[in-house]
Amino acid sequence: MQRGGGFGGIVTLCCLVLFQCSMVSTAVPVPQHKVDLHWYPATATWYGSPDGDGSDGGACGYGSLVDVKPLRARVGAVSPVLFKNGEGCGACFKVKCLDKSICSRRAVTIIVTDECPGGYCANGRTHFDLSGAAFGRMGITGESSQLRNRGELPVLYRRTPCKYPGKNIAFHVNEGSTDYWLSLLVEFEDGDGDVGSMHIREANSDEWLEMNHVWGANWCIIRGPLKGPFSVKLTTLSAGRTLSARDVIPRNWSPKATYTSRLNFKL
Template identity: 30%
Template sequence: MRRLPTVLAAALAATSLLPASALAQSGRSKESTAAAGASAKATSGKATFYELRSGGGNCSYPSPPAGDLYVALSRGEYRAAAACGGYLTVTGPKGSVQVKVVDQCPECPAGHIDLSRRAFARVADPDRGLVGVTYRPAANPRIGKPLSFRVKEGSSQWWLALLVNNHGNPLTSVEVKTAGGAWRKLARADYNYWIAESGAGQGPFSVRVTDTRGHRVTANGVRLAPSAVQHTTTKMY
């Protein structure tokens, strides 16, 4: 969860994008959705900065990425979590930085991204608060980590919610099966967990993951162990 940063509130008030009376109470929705990000076309826009108060934002990651280089997107670009876990290359007056999509910025108009403070400092002087930038999806970013999974609290053999992390490109599909079973396609929630509403059994599961660049891999032995982050040796590419 995150609080509307002062600099962003001031910028939006100046452009009449939010009523002034609403700015002090604005907050980030916990359940949001994602932007696909397969296109390499650059977008010209603006950037502000903020800091996550806890966890990994609306994308539900247990913690911010290493280096605290992350970004929140407008509702339209976040698109019900479809952008979660993808990366953007952002360029500003001082240079460029690669950031992970971890959050939604409901009060941001299209083309306005909200960077972590550390990421903003890579592209501009933080004293400026609001700067013009260009940004584009990063294709096949090298993140150096294999896939990890987290089964959401409350999951059981009758209801399963699964979070996938460290995939690099945004995901298009997550499927699970148990030994001897058939693949079952999960539905993505707007808080970035993949859901089997009627459950998928007691596990352990094989999990097949497909991304926007056509990479598809299978990780085996994912346990029905709510709240535990399960690390694997499987990489997307």
């Protein structure tokens, strides 16, 4: 099917993103509810090579991260109802097909890294567009090819906690960031996986400064000059859980660098 997204994975047009950041409201609602673990009906297709890992980049902005473990072969694009204008990025789902003659009982776990806004994903449908490898894993042993030949499949899906064994939450500083415009992307968030709001705190300050959602999984703040090291506080969209990483971004931070914290959400 026609792929959605088209952002290329990183913020390359700094002026455009700067304009977007300035236009976004600072009020970011954070629903206070638990992740719904019930199974719901949807449809699924696949893209890329039959046994491929799927997207390179995608509308969430994870870039080359989608090509390596632990995301590799677990990536998926979702329709707008699940993508949520990018705030659904990072959420994890279990997806399983229903035809017992060709589908196994196991569900495949995918991570939202992209959006599919047209075709199968239009008209308010709940749809998953999976990598060829992820789609094939829903089939019984030896039937992966036959399963992919079916094209679109009815499936069941539910939210599932994200799990990144051995990983702590990391913050990628997007290309184009300066002392007056700082953009961050969250990586390897256990649990809910999605981000509802993000704040930073400068060195020698008690004030948490709210960041704005720009596109995909990217957040930014216009203010300055900003002085590191920066502490980062994020709140999940699904359950409103909060985590603060103290001084995780150093004083001499660099654009395109990724800084790993010492903690993660408890599962």
